[in-house]
Every structure is written in C-alpha cells, then in structure tokens.
Amino acid sequence: MTSGEKVDKIIPRGGSKCCKLSILFFCLLNISTSVAPVTGFVLKSCRISSDTAICVKSKLRAVPKDIPSAVKGFDLSVNRISRIEVSDFKNLPLLTRLDLNRNEILHIDSGAFANLTCLKKLNLNNNKLYELGENIFVGLRNLSELRISRNRIKTVASTSFKYMTNLTFLDISRNKLNKITNVHSILQHLPRLQNLFIQNNNFTTFYSWELTNSSLKLNSLDLSQNPIADFRITADVFPNLTWLNINSCPRKKQMRWDVHNKTFLSRVSTLDISELQMAYGDMKTLLETVNSSLTSLRMNAMKHDLTALINISCTIPTMLTLQLRYNKLSSLTSDIFTLCINVTDLDLTGNQIQFIHVNAFRSLHGLKTLSLSRNGLKSVPPATRNLPTLVELDLSMNNISRLDRDDFANQTKLRRLSLYNNVISALHESVFRDLIRLQILKLQTNHISKLNGAFKKYLRNLTQLRLNANKLTSIKNREFEGLQSLQNLSLHENQINRLEPGCFIGLTNLTNLLLQKNLITEEQLNSNVFNDLINLRRLDFRENRIKYNNYSALSKPPFSNLALLETLAIPSQHRREKSYLPLNFLQGLTNLLEFNIRSIQLIFLHIDMFKYTPKLQTLDISSNELMDLSPDLFSPIQNLQSLYISRTSLQSLDFLIDANLTKLEFLQARKNQYSVISEEMIRSVPALVYVDLQGNSFTCDCDNAWFRQWAENDNQTQVFDAYNFVCNYPPHLKGMKLLKLDVRSCSVDIEFICFICTTCLILLFMVVSFTYQLLRWQLVYAYYLFLALLVDNKNKNKQAPHQYDAFISYNTCDEPWVIRELLPKLEGEQGWRLCLHHRDFEPGKPIVDNITDAIYGSRKTICVISHQYLESEWCSREIQVAR
Template sequence: MLATESVSLLLLSLLSSLFHCEHSLAFSLKNCTILYSENPNNVSVTCAERHLTAIPDDIPGNAVLLNLSSNHILNISRMDLRGLSKLEALYVKYNWILQIDNGTFADLVELKVLDLGENSLTALTKNMFQGLSKLETLSLNSNIISFISPVVFQPLVMIRSVDLSHNFLHQITDIDHIIKLPTLQHLIITHNNFTSFQSDDLHVNTSNLLVLSLDSVKKFSITRDIFPHLQSLDLRGWTRNIQWVVSNKTFLRSLTRLHMSETSLNFEVYKTILQTTYSLQEFQMDNIKKWIDDGLIDVACQIHSLRTVDVRNSEIHTIKENMLQSCSNLTELNLSSNHIESVADNALQSMTQLRSLILQNNYLSKLPVDVQGLTTLEVYDLSINDISELYCPYFWNLTSLTILDLSHNRISYIYECVFENLNNLKILNLENNKILSFIKTFNDKLQTLEFLNLRNVDIMDFIQGDFHSLSSLQYLDIDLHECVSVDEGGFEGLDNLQILYLLGDNYFYDHFNGLSNLSTLILNVVSSQPHNSSEQRDKPFSNLPRLKELVIKVHKGYYDISKDVLSGLTSLESLRTEAYFMGSLHPDTFKHTPQLKGLTITYSELSVLTSDVFLPIPNLMMLDLSNNKLRSLDFLAEAKLPALRWLNVSDNELFVISEAVIQSLPGLTYLDLSANLLTCECSNYGLIQWIQSSKQTQVVNAHQYTCVFPVSQRGNKFLDFGFDSCWIDAALLCFLFSSSLVVLTLLASFIYHFLRSHLTYAYYLFVAFLYDNKRRKKGIPHSYDAFVSYNVHDEAWVCGELLPELEGQQGWRLCLHHRDFEPGKPIVENITDAIYNSRKTICVISQHYLQSEWCSREIQMARCCQHLCPCTQ
C-alpha cells in the first residue's frame, strides 16, 4: 500500500510541474496574492511592496485587477503582460520604470485603468498604448516625461481622464494632440515647465474637456471658443503674477467650479479671473490669507451665480461683519482649518439661503450667535473646536437642520432643552466630549434622528429611558466603559436600531432588551471581569433574533464564557471575536447559530479544537483562526464543512497539515498558512504537492513559507524541500524485507513437504540434459548400444530371453543395472550415466514396470533424450 501511495505521489509531482508552468492555471503565486472574492470572475492580484525587479510570469490569465505598485521594476517588455486579456485595472505606480516597449499593452483589450505614476519614464513613444481601445483613465504623474509622440494617444478611443502632472513638458503644443481626443473629459497638467497656455497655440477647434488642472504660467490666453464644455478649472499652485486674457466671457460660459490657492498672485489678478467666470457656482481658495482682509471673498460673492465658497488654511482669526456682506446667495460656506476664534454678531445675517456651514478645526470657544438666524441651515459642522457649553435657545430656530457635528470639543453637559425644535435632525455627532450623562436630553425630542455618535464620551450614568424617544435611530455608537451605574434595559425604545457600536466593560447585562431589529452589534470590551452566573447573563443576546453580525473585541481580561452565550442568535451570519473565547470552545457553543457563514476567533490562545464545535454550522464559508496556538488542523477532517471557501490559520504553531484535512475541504479557494512552524519532512509531502498543483485553492504567499524544523532545514523555502529521501524509507524497507522473508519461508516449507521428490527428479533431468549436450558437442562415442530399463519382477525374462537374443544373436552390448551400475553411486546418477552412455534405451513395459516410481523416472529421462525404444513383455 505504501509503495502504491509513493507512486501516486510521484505522478502527482510530475503533473504539478506541468500545471505550474501553465500561465493561466497558476494559483499559489510566487510573489503575489490573489485577493479573496466571492465572485470567481473577479480575480484581483496584488504584488505591491514585494521588492520585485520584474513583472512575475505566473499572473493568472483571468485576472481583472493587477497591482504592482511600490516595487523596483525598471522595464516592462512585450512579453510581461501577454495573455492578460481580461485585465481591467493595472497599477504600476511607485516603481523605477525607465522603458516600456512598444506594443507592451497590446493584449490588454479590456483595460480601463492604467496607473504609471511615480516612475522614471522620459518619453511616450509611438506604439506604447497600442491595443488599449477601452482605456478610460491614464495616470502618468510624477515621471520625467519631456517627449510625447503626436500619435501615441490615437489608440485611446475611449479615454476620459489623463494625468500628466509633475513632469518635464515645456510647450503647450506637447498636449495639443491630447486635448483633441473627442472623449477626453479630465486633464491634469500641473507642475510642468509650461510658460504659457494660449488657445492660439492649440490646433483644435473644439474640445470636449470638462475639467482642467493647470500649473502656473506667465500667460493664460483664451481668444477662441475652444472650451465650450469646461466646467471645472483648477489653478492651485500658481506662484507668480500672470497675464490673464479671456477676450470674451462666453468662452468660459460653462465654468461652474474654480479652485485657486497660494498668496503670490496680485489681488487684481484674482479679480480679473473672477470677472471672466460669470457662471461660477463653486469657488475654493486655499492659503490666501494675504487677500482676505482686502475683501476677496466679498469680490467672489458678487458673482450672482456663486453658491459655494470654500476657504481653508488661510489663518482667518475673526469673521468680520463685512467679510461676507455680498454672499447673500450662498448655500454652502466652508471655513474649516483656519484659526477662527470669534464671529462678529452680524457677520452672517445676510446669508439667508445658507444650507451648509462648516467651521471645523478652528479655535471657537463659544457658539457663533449669528447662526441662530440661519433658519435655512441644514448642515452645521462645529467639530474640533473648544466649545464647552450648549445653551438652550441657540438651536431653536434651526428647524431645517439635518446634520449637526459637535465632536471633538469640551462639552460636559447638555441641558434637556438644547435640542428642542430640531424636528428634522438625522445625524448628530457628539464624539470626544466630556458629557457625563444624558438625563432627559433626548426626551420627546429628535424623533427623526437616525445616526448618533457618542464614542469617547465620558458617560458616568446610563439610565433606563435615556434613549426611549429615539424611535427612528438606526446607528448608535456609545461609550459606557466609564459608567459608574448601568441600568438594565438602557436601550429600550430603540426599536429601529440597525447598528450598535458599544464600548464598555460590563455589557453582560440585560442591555439589549428592545433591540429586536438590530442587525449589527460591535462590542469593544476595554476590561472585563468574571461575573456571577445567571440565566440572563449567560444568554446576553437572547433578545436579538434578527442580529446578523456580531463583533466582540476584548482588550484585557476575559469571561468564563457560557456554552449558551450565543443563545437566541438564530439569524447570525457573521461572528468576529478577539481575545474572547480564551483557551477553548465548548462543543455546543454554536448550536444556536445554524446560519453562521463567517467565523473569526483570533488572539484567544486556542491550542486544541474538536470537530464537534463545527458540526452545528455546516454552512460556514469563512473561518479565521489566526493568531492562536493551534498545533493541528485534524479537527477539520471530521468537521464537515463542505461550504468553506476562506480559511486563515496564520500565526499558529502548526507543524504538519495532513492530506485528510485537505481532502475534507472540497470547496476551499483561499488558505493562509503563513507564520507557522512548518516542518520540512516527508510528513508534509502531500501538502507541498497539493499547494503546487491545486487549480482551485490559493495558498497565500506559499512561496515565501520557510522551514522551521528540522534544524538542518531551518530558513530554507518550504516548497523547495526535496523529497528524495522519502523514497528510501527505512520503515518501508524493513516491511518489505520481513514480508519477503516470511513468504519465502512458507514457500520453502510447502515445497519441501509436498514437492521435494519432484524437484530432485527435475534437477537430475536438467543435469542429464546438460551432460548429453556436452557429450554431443565433444563427439564422445557411446559405451553401450542400449540401456535396458526393466522392473525387477521382469528380470527373469530379460536375462533368459532378451539378453541372449540381443547380445548373443545380434552382437549388441547392453547396459543392465544389476550388472553394470557402479556400486555406491546414487541410483539417479547411475540411471543418468546409463542413459547417456547408451545409443538407445529399451524399456520393458509390464504391469509391474508401470507401477514402479524408478521405472517411471527412467522412461521420462529416456524420452527427454529422444532415443526411447518401447518393448512389451
């Protein structure tokens, strides 16, 4: 049986070598990883940050995404990407690419995204992009491109976006053939060496460009209507005064968005630019503190179509009364990331149509009073400021407010009247404040609220009924780990809550009453202590019949987990735990979760698991047991998990993976065995052959696995281990030798007992045959004319009648055994000599002769010599 198994393994090895060479069948890639996906047609391969100097030759032919970013690739040849006809996205940024051969991308007929940014390309040659007829997005930023072939973009008949920023292009004519592309909508050419951008230098009548990002130039001149569809113009990075010439405002009639930055431009240049954009709707400015006090925002707001102003990083300390006096038509104002400390009382009074006000990341210590009159306000962001108090009337007139962000402030208390009249509020963010309690804060208020974030809020008391009126709430993120008192049933009333993120210590109470529609529960346990057992505390989730996803992360300490801890979770599909099921799992742990499809148990010091644990969850598709202390996967052999697709057992103490485990998982497509104590011995032979030959299961980074045992193999590649020694197995040899010895002993005993006389006879026949052949070859004459073979009972007839006739009358010389046999010589040898020393053998056949054993041997030997003369008495 072992010999047969060895032959099978040898054939498997040969087949695996054939499969390994086939480009489209490679699965355990040498330097890349196939990202897991439920869709078998969505094969995404990442080779990022692998120190590659060339594109690997084992990329699967059905890959749709390939990421080769952050490597050391110098060149891409025509053969490197051959056969990848299904590829839709290729990322090769952050390499050292100097050269791309013409026709390299010819096979990539489905490619839509190509990113070659952050490389060392100097030129775009004639046929570089041949075959990319479906390409939509091309990134060539941060290279050293100074030459572009006039026809290089012709194959790109569907191109929509091109990024050529941070290169060495000198003349605007270098991009003339790009702007001509009929499908091009987005062009980025910032940070090049252009000195001017003039329509007269472009040999194009009309461009379909929608977005243009342009670097600083000395002259910007549009004297022809070549950009009738241009919607967005990005002029960030302009560091010098320019000559701005737009001879007719209608040439920029479609421009709705303008983005500018820096402070080196003359104020009059800003005004000139704004005056040529009469349809502008959105104006964004960065780092323009020099011209804020001179009224640049007010100048922009004089454009009647303007609706959005975004001014960031401009060191505005105070919003003065006249700063926004012309901005009555604005609907969105973003003044984030400035140094705003105060807002003048009448600074916002003219903004009667404002719907969004963003004051994020400033130094406000109190609420701007003027905001109380903005009755149209829908989005209000005061996050990352120094606000410590919310007073009651402040929000009363903001009845249209839907989003309120007060996170990352110093709010310690919220009066029960603060949120009155906010009848349309849907999102409230109070993260990172010092709020101690919410007694009556939400009572009969915020009945339309859907999202509430209370993460990192120092709640001291969690009182039943605090959230009773929030019947529309769907998402709640709450921190209870600082609570001194926690009432059971604190979440009662949240009938429509879908997602609950709970940070705390003692959540094993009847907290979850009333959450009958909860679908996702994320428990982040800062410090947990053992509890006194009770039926309710042993079954904390029994009131969550619709929960589909449960995440439990324990930071330190752990509970003595009850076997019924998951009781009631009949709809649970995903369970992720960290440092929770410490040490072991009860066989009945998952008997209440028959629908479970994804299971993660990490950092739990699991060393032994039994197959009984997994028998209640046969539909399991994803299993993560990484970062434990497992020494064997044999429990999977009998776990009956036919649907398992994804298995991660990395960072354990696995030595050997048996073939029984592999064969028990017929649906497995993804396996991670990295960071284990794999041994390079014959016991892992089947695993290595399976890794190399499997066309279904990807063993992630298998070619990087190293041997840990034995010491002589430590550090060597696991898949490079040679199995020559496995063919000379000492145990196998001992088995074969002992078996052969037993069989030979039995056979010898049988032959000796039953066939020894026949063997003796056959031996002498053979000797006689050899002797006769030898005499014939040497020509030795016979001593007798005939040998007479007879029975002793016929001796009287032979001597009385036969002998006188033949010797007396005929003159023959006969050989008779009683007269001519040599005394003392074995009878068989005498017979043999007599036969072969005689020309003929005369057999006197009688009844006694036929019954004689020696006579029978004599006649057989005579027949062998073919000179038999029968004679009957």
C-alpha cells in the same frame, strides 16, 4: 503573433464604432473562453482576492510571472520595480485595472502593454519616468483612465498617445513638461478626452493656440500650481468646459488675464482661483468672464482684499457655492456677505475666526450648508440662529466648551450637525429641542461626561449619533428614550463601566451599536440591558473587561432577544486570566453570521456553544489557548465559510476531517504548531479557496509530500505565502523552504512503472519478430543441436551393443541408388546390418528421436552426399547430429 498583436493589426487607427465593437468583442471572447476561475494558485509574492492579484508592499523589483491569466485587476503599488518589459503582461489579456503606483519605474519598453486590449484603468503615479517614448502605450485602445502624475516627465513623443483613442481621463500633473506645447502632442491624439489634469508642471504661459488648433471636448481642466504669468485664450477651444482650476502656487509674479471673448468660458460652473495673484482689474474681468454660468467658486488663501472679491463674486446671479478656506479672517462683520443673497453653500474652514457678528449671515436667506470648522470659536455663534433654511452646520475643531439652551434655536430644518473635536464637557437637557429634522449628530472627541437627558425627548428623526472618544462612565436608564429613529450609535472609546437596566429603551430601530474600548464587564451583559434592541444587527465589545470563569449555562443569556443580530465581536478583553464562555452565551442569536472572540484567553469551547447559531458564516477564535477542538463543535454550523484559528495551542487540523465543513472557503491558521497537513484534512473541505498557514513548524519528510505537491499544483485553493514555508524538522533540513523538498522518493510512480513495463514488452516483441524473420532456421538448428548434445550426454556412458553396423543418411532422391547399388554391396557381400529410415524408423515416433536413436544405435554413420542431399534441410540436420 499574440492575440493582442492580432487585434492591433485589425483595428483601424481612427476611433470608429467598428473599433469599439472589435475591442468589446475581443474582451468578451476572452472572458467567455476562460476555463479557470481565479480562485486559487500559490504565488511567490502576491495573493488573489476575488478577480484581483494583490502584490502591494512586496519589495518586488520585477513584475511577477506567476499571475493567473484570468485576473482582471493587478495591484503592484508600493514596490521597487524599475523597468516594465515587453513580456511582463503578455499572459494577462483580461486585465482591466493595473496599478503601478509608488514604484521606481525609469523605463517602459515599447509595446509593454500591447496585449492589454481590455485595460481600462492604468496608474503610473509616483515613479521616476523622465520621458514617454514612441509606441509606449501601443495596444491600449480601450483605456479610459490614465494617471501618470508625480514623475519627472520632460518630453513626450509625438506618437505616445496615438493608440488611446478612448481615453477620457488623463492626470499628468506634477511633472516637468514646462511648455504647454508639450501638451499639444498629447491632446491631438485624444478625441474623447474629457478630464485633463496638468497642475504643477512649471508652465509660465498658457496660450490657447499652443494647446490646440481645434475645439476640445474637455469638461474639466486643472492648471493649478503652475507659475503662469500670461493666460490668453483667443479662440473658443473649450466649448464644453464646466470645471476650471487655476489656483496658483506661491510666487511673486502676478498673472495677466486675457480672454478675448467673454463667451469662451461661458459654460464654466466650477472655478478655483485659490492663492491666485492677479491685478484687481484682471480679477474682476476673470469673474465677469464666467458671470453667466458660475455656480461654485473657490477663493482659498487669497492675497487680495477678500471683502471686495466676495462682493464681485456674489453679484453673479448663478452663484450658489462659495469656498473661502484659510483666508485668515479673524472676524466676520455684519456686511461681509450682504450681496450673497443667492449663496446656498458657504465654507469658512480654517480662517482663525473668533468673532462673528450676529447679523453676519442675515442676508443669506437661502443658505443650506455652513462650515465654520477649524476656527477659534469658543461658543456656538448666535449668528447661526438667523439661518432658518440651514440643513448642514459644521462647528468641528473649534474651542467650544459648552452648549447653551438656545444655541440651535430656530434650526428646524437642520439635518447634519458636526461638533466633534471641541472641548464640550456636558449637554443641556433641551439644547436640541428645535432640531426636529436632525438626522446626523457628531459629538465625538469631546470631554462629555454627562448627557443630562439631552436625548430623552427630542431628535426623533436622528439616525446617527456619535458619542465616541468622550468621558462617559455610565449610561443611565432611558438615556436615549427619545431616539426612536436612531440606527447607528457610537459609544466606543469612553470609560463606561456601567450599563443600567433599561438604558437602551426606545432604540427599537437601532442596527449598529459600538461599545469597544470601555470598561464593561460580564455583569453588565447579564443584566439583560440589550433586550430592547430588537432590530440590532451589529454589536461590538472589543477591548473591554468581559470574562467568565466557567462554561456553565447562564440563567439569563445576554442576547436572547437579539434574534436579528448578525455580527457580534468580543475580542481582546484586557483581563489576562484564563477564561471560558457559558455554553448558552449565544442563545437567541438565530441569525448570527459573524462571531469574533479573538484574544480573550479562552481555553475551552463547549460542544453546544454554536447550537443556537445555525447561520454562522464567519468564526474568529484566534489568539486563544485552545488545546483541542471537537468536530462535534461544528456540527450545528454547516454554513461556516471563514474560520480564523491563528495563534492557538492546537497541534493539528485533524478536527476538520470529521467536522463536515463542506462550505468552508477561507481558513487562516497562522503561527501554530502544525507540522503535517494531511490529504484527508484538505479533502474534507472541498470548497476551500484560500488557506493561510504562515509561521507553522512544518516537517520536511514524506508525511508532507502530498501537501507540498498539492500546494504548488492545485488550481482551486490559494495557499498564501507557501513559497516561504520553512522546515523545522528533521534537524539537518531546518530552515529549508518546504516547496524545495524533493518528494520523488516518497511515492511509487505507477505511471512511470507502467511506462517501463510497456516499453519492455514492445521492445521484446520487436526483438522476437526480427529474430523470427531473419534467424528462424538458425534457431531451429541450434534447438536440435542442443537436443543432440543432451542425448549424447545421456547415452555416451552406456555400454549396450550396437543394433546396427551403420546408419545410412541419404536424400529420398538418391534412394534408388542406395537400394540397387549400396545395399547389395554392404549387406549382401560384406554382411553388414544397415539402418534405413524408410525401413527401420519406428512409426509414430518424432523424426528427430528416430534419427538420434538410429545414430546412437549404429557403430557408424554413412552419408550419401549428393546435390539433393546438400539442399535438404533434414539431411543437413542428420549429418550435424551425427557429427
């Protein structure tokens, strides 16, 4: 039984406090007992970022099985997965976020999410599910957000949602539920649901009694894009509802509105009835239903008489926000908003408005936000001057070609002004004179070629100015002198080729300056134009014309006064000639954290380049023609954490061995000519958690044996896309995957050798033990027999006369008989000379030697056979030796 199944069995089915505590305890327990942080691992199709496994756009047809168990997020969006199986998430108990958006999922096995007891967010949008079966979401007791829109769901089993007792957000829009009764089987199991989105499900009726039998805790309900012809609420089933969207889809039938009691929707504060087709009387009744609480009303693309609807809605005393987008209002008359005295936010985007009466907004005494975006205005309407309380004005995406001196007169409270995507060609010197509180000004994507001193005297509270995508060619002296509070200045995508000395005077609080995609050259940098930007944090020069011909020191380093600068980017300069950087180019940047010089045709970096930037953490020198990097280059930047060296001419990474980059965590070295990655190089960067070596020409031999094993087995460093590393040498292995290389023959397995030796010793010991126990006497006999053979071979050719006539072999027990009977007969009567061991053996000499000498010194051997003789070991040996 898995841990997830155990929790499912012990947690009660109700949504009690005990249930919450049990789930929380389980999740915390898993987190506390997790031993390995999610920092490394080589994955076949994914990568790890922080605590999330990212497998987006990997053409996966199944959920990968090699995901570390400690991840908390899992993004599988935009793949080709067609089925979710029971085992897919079995080993991911800590998962809190799961994204399966944009796949081809047709079926989810029952219990597929059973182990995900800590999951809080699940996204199943844009798949091909046609039904939700029983127990499909078993185990998801802690889930709070479920998105399952844009599928083909027709049926929902009665038990599908019964386990998700903590669900607060459900989006099941754009399916094929057809009948509101299908939603009833969902809601009966979701006591905590607050936000329900069921738009575009082809509902034709909405009857409250079909949806629920009791009150719901819903705060938000989206019924939009459904062809509802009959809308009836007969009971107070939505006592907490504050947000209601019933905007309609294009259709011919009108909706019939029937809410028995006006108090049933008395708390709705935001209502969207865009495109709704309804009889005027029903529309009036609808708006009267929310008369006591409505603060925000959306009536976009309406078919009714808009003026009448505006008058009805504006009589609601609590009405503050009115959205009237895409209603084809070509003009605004003086009386259209007469009754809207309480409205503070008015959105008229996309109405093709070309004329606005000067008194059109006069009755909007408290208006704070006005959007006139996406219309046909050719100038700033004078009607806006009658709005002294206006805080935000949006005039973007019109046809405004010029700004006159009095266009923003009396707008002393305006804080945000949007004029982007117009055709403004120039600014008047005093056009912004009354905008004393303006903080954000958006003028991008116009035709502005001259600023005409518009920012020299006014706008002292401006913090953000966007002038990008215009036609500026130069920035003149003191052009922004009046912008003392400015923090963000966007000048990118112009045609600036000249920065006059002193052009940034007054911008002492500027923190971000964007100058990319202009025509700025190194001469502009050498003129000390940035000396006044003492608080600058970010400076971007990408895609300009900056190029130095040598690395000689500059007499006036361009950034010597920018001590607080943290990010400097000078990549992708459009000049194709080889370039250098002066050795003191970064002088003064003592707080620089990020330096980007990607793709500037750089061929050399002086070893003193970074001695001025001791805090540097990120360095990008990719796409240059650097042939070599000295380890001494990195000596001043020991805090470096990220290094990008892709597409260079470097032949190896060995410079890292002596660079002492002990804090380096991220290394990207794609598409180079690295053939061998040495163990010494990897060991020199102990903090490395991510390395990207895609597109290199690896050698598939024993030189890469260690790297191949490390890439596959190390649990600290993630080697991105290692499963696709391809061999380029030797020729017969070209095209083979590096991780398929057999490296067993490349190293001596000490552990295996120790195992074999130990095994052999144990077996030998066992054989010796068994032999000694069972065959020791046979071995002793064999030993002596062997000695006898040796002596026989030694003495068989000797011709010396025998010393005795016979050697008498007998048992000690038979000695009396030998002395009394045998000895007198043979020596006394026959005259033989006999050899007896108790009489003739040499004292101190080994008994075996005495026996063999006696046998070889006698012509014959006489054995006195008796029972005692046969039982004697020594007698047995004597007869065997004699034989």
